[in-house]
Amino acid sequence: MSFPCTTRFRRLVAGRSILDDIIEIRNLVKVFSSKKSNVVALNEINLKIKKGTIFSFLGPNGAGKTTTVRLLSCLLKPTAGEAYVFGKNVLDDPVGIRSRIGVLTENHGMYERMTVKENLDFFSSFYGIDKVAIASRISELLSAFNLTDRADDKVGTLSKGLKQRAALIKTLVHDPELVFLDEPTAGLDPKASVEFRDYIQLLGKQYHKTIFMCTHNLVEAQKLSDLVAIIDKGSIKKIGPPAELEKQLFEAVTFKVVSARPMSGDIALSIADNEGVKASLAGPNELTVFLSKPEEEIMPRIVRKLVHLGVPVVEVARQSHSLEDIYLKLMGGEV
Ligand SMILES: Nc1ncnc2c1ncn2[C@@H]1O[C@H](COP(=O)(O)OP(=O)(O)OP(=O)(O)O)[C@@H](O)[C@H]1O
Ligand SMILES: [Mg+2]
Incomplete structure (x- = not known):
């Protein structure tokens, strides 16, 4: 059977392939240059992540994981190569992309002297979303992540595990389609880590978010991920579902x-x-x-x-x- 090969058809196919891949990175290079040195943080990496995937980025310290997250969340510009999020080049539409992503970094950025609820109200006000809609979304998230009873407590009084849970809610207030989690369980005790892992799973499986997670916790990556990439010194060494990597290696x-x-x-x-x-x-x-x-x-x-x-x-x-x-x-x- 032959396929119609009109220009319009080609455009449709090309458009669909980009939309299926919520993230697409092509030969991406990032060099941090200073008078003293040039650090090649990313050396021509390629990566495609489909909508709905729970992706784990693994690699030693300094491998380039956080740099990739910062490029994809439009906080840094590539030195060479291209990065697309939702089919859009990160250089062309940073504001549009940022409104559709949530980023949980190692530093939660909440005000310790304000309550959880006050923090969530404050940070959600940046998104220009209807106040009633935001209030109901915050209360739904507090309930889904079991934090309703601590909503009126000052953030400074919460344990590290609860603080991280509040930070995750802060990341989700504007209902992003794509969520970046940079070492989300670093510094949590084993019980809090396991609990937090369950919430990540909830986010992927129940809320259907696409998740891009950087982690050093290999058990966590194995339990949660559909797709794993291992990066070292700015180069991706392997990528695939965990079971496929096992077969290859x-x-x-x-x-x-x-x-x-x-x-x-x-x-x-x-x-x-x-x-x-x-x-x-x-x-x-x-x-x-x-x-x-x-x-x-x-x-x-x-x-x-x-x-x-x-x-x-x-x-x-x-x-x-x-x-x-x-x-x-x-x-x-x-x-
Ligand atoms: N703003 C910057 N200026 C100069 N060099 C940087 C900057 N940000 C990152 N680097 C360098 O780029 C490389 C990659 O760093 P990156 O933070 O992406 O690694 P990582 O994989 O997230 O490591 P970790 O597991 O320790 O968080 C490292 O050599 C780092 O020192
Ligand atoms: Mg990092």
């Missing part, structure tokens, strides 16, 4: 096979073959199987063979590599 796939009865050592030898299958006993009832090829067709064959050899298989579980394993492998560390 780790050739061997590992399975745990549990038997109802202890197995003999010969079992491991009898299922190893020249198709890249290796096995070893991990315990009397547990066999570890390593496959160097995609597992779809091989694993059922191995299980059939084990059953044929009299092994009562009660469990087969794929052992996945964590995002931490992936990150360490990319950064040249031990896994």
Whole structure:
């Protein structure tokens, strides 16, 4: 079947591809120049993020994560390359873009001597939205993020976790479509981090926001993200859904096979073959199987063979590599 190839059609297709990608970065370069030195913070990075994605940006200190957020939120100008947010070039429409994004930075920027509610009223007044609509939105957000009972308390009296929750509400008062979270759980205790992670999930899954999160917390990134990019020294080293990165980086796939009865050592030898299958006993009832090829067709064959050899298989579980394993492998560390 042939497609109509009119100019209008091409424009429609091009327009749609940009709109599908809420963020598109092409060969973006940022150099911070001073008399003393030139720091290349971003070195030709490319990135596309679709609407509704929870994206995590991972990388060591100084990798270029915050610089990317500042470029996308129109606080910095690129040295070279292009960045589009909502299909618009960041240089062409900074005011329009800013009205549709929310940015939670490491510094929450709220007034400690004002109450949570007073802060939210104050910051929301900048957006020129109808007062009644804003009031109902603030009360809805306070309730969704379980902060209604602290709304009249001064921000200075809140714990760090609650302050961060209030700051998240401040980021959302104008109902942005795209939310940037720069290390949102840094400095929070483990309980507060887990609670905050649940709120990020709520934001993505229930409020359908697109989320661009910079984090050093690999467990958090793995739990929340649809898409992950790992950046180092201004260059993106890998990008993809966590499970796909695992496939790209780790050739061997590992399975745990549990038997109802202890197995003999010969079992491991009898299922190893020249198709890249290796096995070893991990315990009397547990066999570890390593496959160097995609597992779809091989694993059922191995299980059939084990059953044929009299092994009562009660469990087969794929052992996945964590995002931490992936990150360490990319950064040249031990896994
Ligand atoms: N305003 C600036 N002037 C000069 N250099 C800067 C400026 N902002 C950032 N840099 C440099 O750019 C590089 C990238 O910094 P950036 O803050 O983007 O890293 P990051 O990945 O967010 O790190 P972290 O995990 O520590 O927050 C670093 O070398 C940093 O020192
Ligand atoms: Mg940073």
